[in-house]
Amino acid sequence: MSPQDALIAVMVACSASDENMRTAELVAIQRMVNHMPVFAGYDLDRIRRISQIVFDLFEEEDGLDALFGLIRDALPERLNETAYALACDVVTADGKHNEVELRMLEEVREELSIDRLHAAAIEWGARVRHMTP
Secondary structure, three states, rough: OHHHHHHHHHHHHHOOOOOOOOOOOOOOOHHHHOOOHOOOOOOOOHHHHHHHHHHHHHHHHHHHHHHHHHHHHOOOHHHHHHHHHHHHHHHEEEOOHHHHHHHHHHHHHHHOOOOOOHHHHHHHHHHHOOOOO
8 A cells, every 4th residue: 555545545434434425525535636746646546446445444343443554554654644634625525524524533633643733723724625605
């Protein structure tokens, strides 16, 4: 798994955490992969493969722990906050937050050791980027 694959896995996991991947969330993932420098040169065909890994692990009893293990192994520490920011953008893309998604964000924050103050700033940024008039 590459660092970009790990970022995709975090986004897909957050979107799929409530068992309802909304169109707005999928569009947000695609948009970020298409436009963010961290994904420059990324093979878009890998999104489906990484998504399937996430879905398969969600079916396993300890799959979430295994998923975070893969993510931590592949993701350089300097991209942990990037992963959290992408996750927040995916969760807020549809303008709705549910408890399952918020718990998944909390899990991502803890697993990637995101400082609470930094997390609050990232969350605020995602919220204001996705406000509607």
